[in-house]
Amino acid sequence: xxxxTTFAITAAMLAAPAIAMARDCxxxxxxxQLPDGATATEDQMKATQAKFPSYASQVSTYMKCLTDQxxxxxxxxxxVTADWAKQQKIFTSQPAK
Numbered sequence: 790x791x792x793x794t795t796f797a798i799t800a801a802m803l804a805a806p807a808i809a810m811a812r813d814c815x816x817x818x819x820x821x822q823l824p825d826g827a828t829a830t831e832d833q834m835k836a837t838q839a840k841f842p843s844y845a846s847q848v849s850t851y852m853k854c855l856t857d858q859x860x861x862x863x864x865x866x867x868x869v870t871a872d873w874a875k876q877q878k879i880f881t882s883q884p885a886k
Contacts, residue, residue, distance in 0.1 A: 814854035818847035 821844040824833040 814851060814858060817851050
């Protein structure tokens with residue numbers, strides 16, 4: 790029972806930061822609406838071309854945020870895993886109660 794409780798607490802601790810971090814980046818940028826190249830006018834193509842740099846920048850910023858969040862989650866996971874292994878070793882080295 791003690792091991793199960795410890796496992797449940799560890800799982801909750803791992804999930805909470807991941808859920809919180811997922812919110813930090815917000816929603817992905819709205820998809821840029823592209824004109825149909827077969828039927829678009831030159832003005833429509835130019836208007837979309839003018840919007841593209843901003844869209845590309847927003848997507849790049851969002852992807853960097855996600856990459857940073859994944860790295861932070863990985864680092865946190867590795868730290869918790871090392872701590873968990875340490876605690877398991879301490880627990881199993883004790884005489885039975």
